[in-house]
Amino acid sequence: MNRFSLGSLPTQSSQTAARRKLVVGNWKMHGSLALCREAVPALATAGNAQVEIILCPPAPFLGEVARLAAGTALASGGQDVAELASGARTGEWSAGMLAELGCRYALVGHSERRQHHYENDALIAGKARACASAGITPIVCIGESLHERESGETRQVLCNQLDWLLTTPHWRNAIIAYEPLWAIGSNRPATPELAQETHAFIRAYLASCDPAAAQQLPLLYGGSVNAANAAGILAMPDIDGVLVGGASLQIQAMQAISATACALSEQPARLRLAA
Numbered sequence: 248m249n250r251f252s253l254g255s256l257p258t259q260s261s262q263t264a265a266r267r268k269l270v271v272g273n274w275k276m277h278g279s280l281a282l283c284r285e286a287v288p289a290l291a292t293a294g295n296a297q298v299e300i301i302l303c304p305p306a307p308f309l310g311e312v313a314r315l316a317a318g319t320a321l322a323s324g325g326q327d328v329a330e331l332a333s334g335a336r337t338g339e340w341s342a343g344m345l346a347e348l349g350c351r352y353a354l355v356g357h358s359e360r361r362q363h364h365y366e367n368d369a370l371i372a373g374k375a376r377a378c379a380s381a382g383i384t385p386i387v388c389i390g391e392s393l394h395e396r397e398s399g400e401t402r403q404v405l406c407n408q409l410d411w412l413l414t415t416p417h418w419r420n421a422i423i424a425y426e427p428l429w430a431i432g433s434n435r436p437a438t439p440e441l442a443q444e445t446h447a448f449i450r451a452y453l454a455s456c457d458p459a460a461a462q463q464l465p466l467l468y469g470g471s472v473n474a475a476n477a478a479g480i481l482a483m484p485d486i487d488g489v490l491v492g493g494a495s496l497q498i499q500a501m502q503a504i505s506a507t508a509c510a511l512s513e514q515p516a517r518l519r520l521a522a
């Protein structure tokens with residue numbers, strides 16, 4: 248049950264809050280030590296004061312990425328994290344361990360974890376809480392399936408996913424990534440307009456709990472983002488960055504997406520909207 252009438256929430260942002268931009272590369276279960284050694288120096292200077300670049304390689308490579316990225320602005324993140332601080336959980340790692348490796352972020356609740364590892368919203372909220380306790384910023388992924396979109400259930404699905412997160416006060420320090428399942432790995436990204444409409448809805452729903460926190464909270468879009476379509480997506484007022492999967496394995500594509508984010512960060516918001 249959602250706290251508010253879904254139909255009454257706006258879909259157009261009236262705000263142009265100055266939020267920094269984020270470009271997050273999620274390698275999923277791809278890559279190698281050789282790719283780490285190539286990618287980290289290439290991306291170490293790809294951001295600027297307003298644009299942060301975050302690399303999320305597979306867990307076995309996090310130490311090497313941290314070592315290579317030490318002293319640079321490039322940040323790293325886990326692709327998942329346990330909901331416990333420690334325990335008999337073979338094959339898992341805690342947020343504290345990520346912090347010890349120098350990670351500042353962790354993806355939480357990616358749709359592939361929900362699908363293949365049966366993660367539910369309560370567990371995902373627990374993981375976000377565990378991140379907060381260890382000083383890690385969770386990047387909480389939400390999104391609807393094609394069937395849910397076509398059945399007109401998108402807003403209800405997103406609210407249900409968000410409601411668990413909103414049970415913890417730590418949501419105010421999270422990042423939310425909207426990733427429609429039908430856009431992931433499909434080469435069929437959401438149009439910038441559709442992504443913007445959905446992001447504005449998400450922000451309005453968060454604002455119904457805490458308007459100030461909602462204005463500050465970074466919202467990322469993920470799903471078939473590449474060097475060719477990033478500009479249109481990143482120019483949208485409620486889209487504060489991108490979560491890039493397949494294209495993040497191509498260093499030149501990540502550099503191009505990062506350069507686009509940097510160029511947009513140097514334009515006043517009203518010019519971005521007019522462009």
Ligand SMILES: O=C[C@H](O)COP(=O)(O)O
Pocket residue numbers: 273357426430431432433434469470471472490491492493494
């Ligand atoms: O985490 C990244 C997303 O699942 C998007 O993946 P993709 O860019 O390959 O569609």
